[in-house]
Amino acid sequence: MSTILVLDDDRIFRRLVVEALEQRGHRVLQAGRAAEADLLLEEEHADLLLVDGLLPDITGVQWIEKLRERGRQTRVLLITSFWKSMRDFTIAARKLGSIEMVRKPVEADELANRVEAALDVRGRSRRT
Amino acid sequence: MTGPGGSGVAPGRRLRILLAEDNPVNERVARTLLEKQGHTVLVAHNGREALAVAEREQLDVILMDVQMPEMDGFAATAAIREMEAGTGRRVPIVGVTAHATPRDRRLCLAAGMDTYLSKPIRPGMLFAAIDEVIPGRERAPAAPPPADRSLAAVEVLDEAGLLAVVSGHRDLLRELAELFLEDSPQRLLEIRKALDSGNFAALQRAAHTLKGSTSSLCGKRAAELALRLEELADTRDLPAARLSYSALADEVGKLQRALVLLAGMNDSR
Numbered sequence: 444m445s446t447i448l449v450l451d452d453d454r455i456f457r458r459l460v461v462e463a464l465e466q467r468g469h470r471v472l473q474a475g476r477a478a479e480a481d482l483l484l485e486e487e488h489a490d491l492l493l494v495d496g497l498l499p500d501i502t503g504v505q506w507i508e509k510l511r512e513r514g515r516q517t518r519v520l521l522i523t524s525f526w527k528s529m530r531d532f533t534i535a536a537r538k539l540g541s542i543e544m545v546r547k548p549v550e551a552d553e554l555a556n557r558v559e560a561a562l563d564v565r566g567r568s569r570r571t
Numbered sequence: 572m573t574g575p576g577g578s579g580v581a582p583g584r585r586l587r588i589l590l591a592e593d594n595p596v597n598e599r600v601a602r603t604l605l606e607k608q609g610h611t612v613l614v615a616h617n618g619r620e621a622l623a624v625a626e627r628e629q630l631d632v633i634l635m636d637v638q639m640p641e642m643d644g645f646a647a648t649a650a651i652r653e654m655e656a657g658t659g660r661r662v663p664i665v666g667v668t669a670h671a672t673p674r675d676r677r678l679c680l681a682a683g684m685d686t687y688l689s690k691p692i693r694p695g696m697l698f699a700a701i702d703e704v705i706p707g708r709e710r711a712p713a714a715p716p717p718a719d720r721s722l723a724a725v726e727v728l729d730e731a732g733l734l735a736v737v738s739g740h741r742d743l744l745r746e747l748a749e750l751f752l753e754d755s756p757q758r759l760l761e762i763r764k765a766l767d768s769g770n771f772a773a774l775q776r777a778a779h780t781l782k783g784s785t786s787s788l789c790g791k792r793a794a795e796l797a798l799r800l801e802e803l804a805d806t807r808d809l810p811a812a813r814l815s816y817s818a819l820a821d822e823v824g825k826l827q828r829a830l831v832l833l834a835g836m837n838d839s840r
Contacts, residue, residue: 453783454750459736462743497779547783551736 445562446488448472450480450506451495451522460493463551464558475499477506484510489517491562493554496523496532504535511539518561520545586610586631586701591621591647592667593639597692601634604694618642618650625651625662632701633664635684637675645682652683663704667692672828673837691821696723725791727822728829732789741834748834751784755823758784762800766813774812775804781823790826793819 449460452475461471472487474480477500480492492510496503503521510517518541521532532544545557588605592598593616602612613628615621619642621635633651637644648664655661666679666687679687685704688696737743758781765774782797796819803812831837 451783453780453787454754455747455784455787458743458747458750459787462737495783497776499776499780547786 444468444470445490446470446472447491447493447558448474448480448483448489449493450474450477450498452476452499459551460554463555467555467559477501491558492517492519493558494519494521496521504532507535507539507542516541520557520561522547522549587629589613589615589621589624589628589630589633591615591618591633591639591644592636593617597636597690601692601697604697618644618647621647622650626654630662632705633662634667635664636667637679638669645678648682648684665700665704693723727790727792727825728833729789729791730833733833736787736789745834745836747788748830748836751788751830752827754784755781755827759820759823762816766809766816769809771804771807775801778804785823785826788826788830793822793826796822
């Protein structure tokens with residue numbers, strides 16, 4: 444079982460993610476704003492962050508940058524649909540490690556597959 | 572959009588249509604669509620005028636807005652049906668309503684209308700409704716009206732798609748519908764405020780969130796419009812964004828109603 448934090452202000456998307464990941468036995472933490480996610484991460488450990496590209500208080504990429512500055516290397520799946528976030532992502536991916544992009548719209552099941560693949564990568568790199 | 576136009580072409584004859592509508596914008600939209608198909612359009616601005624025109628003119632079909640001053644569309648329809656009683660005449664009447672609720676539908680049919688359309692008027696649905704009520708009217712093979720209608724419905728809410736998303740779980744469907752009913756008015760409000768204050772960043776974020784939820788719920792049209800608004804915020808095109816907003820608000824309303832119906836939430840109300 445892994446713990447995944449989903450950061451997206453769209454409650455409907457979060458609800459679908461929770462459904463898909465809990466069905467596979469994972470634990471899901473939810474945040475609607477970056478500030479909420481920061482608070483959660485002070486208290487809880489997350490194996491993977493599922494982050495929307497455009498948040499109410501900041502962009503997804505900006506948030507991840509801040510996270511990395513604080514020394515957190517948690518693997519990230521950045522969810523984007525908009526070309527601008529994709530451009531941001533390409534820049535960010537070069538600069539920040541452990542980040543992959545997921546294109547929205549994405550089906551919950553497919554997303555769960557991506558999450559598990561990303562968790563696997565992390566697991567393998569930890570073992571080596 | 573060429574498909575929906577197909578069913579508007581009268582293969583046999585041109586129609587004489589009474590358009591009972593008090594809103595000048597809606598009147599113009601409907602009249603333009605109908606006249607382009609070669610139909611003759613008479614206009615009434617309230618139910619009383621509609622009744623008077625129906626009394627003296629030979630009509631093929633009446634498009635009747637249900638909400639009009641002086642005499643509403645329901646009352647005017649009932650009066651027309653009364654007038655026709657015993658004459659063997661029965662002009663087909665299509666109700667036009669802003670609220671495509673089961674209650675409105677029942678009222679339309681109870682008043683003596685033959686079918687109904689929901690606003691905003693779209694060409695495909697308008698022509699399909701006319702084809703539906705005019706007996707023996709041939710249908711264009713390229714775009715048969717029933718398919719066109721269901722296509723329009725699928726554009727609002729792809730029910731099969733959404734049922735697949737929730738894997739057939741009715742409880743989850745209901746929960747998502749409730750979230751949308753709670754959150755979408757808030758997002759629309761944020762968008763309106765952002766438009767008023769010219770705050771493009773806020774506009775983009777609210778449109779982005781709404782696009783996410785509508786696309787998760789398989790609300791195709793709403794998702795497309797939200798995406799367009801998100802892009803317009805990026806290019807800072809305020810006039811286009813304003814136009815896009817009203818279309819989006821309409822479409823979100825339709826999606827809300829479709830979700831309520833699909834989730835069976837109207838039963839308990």
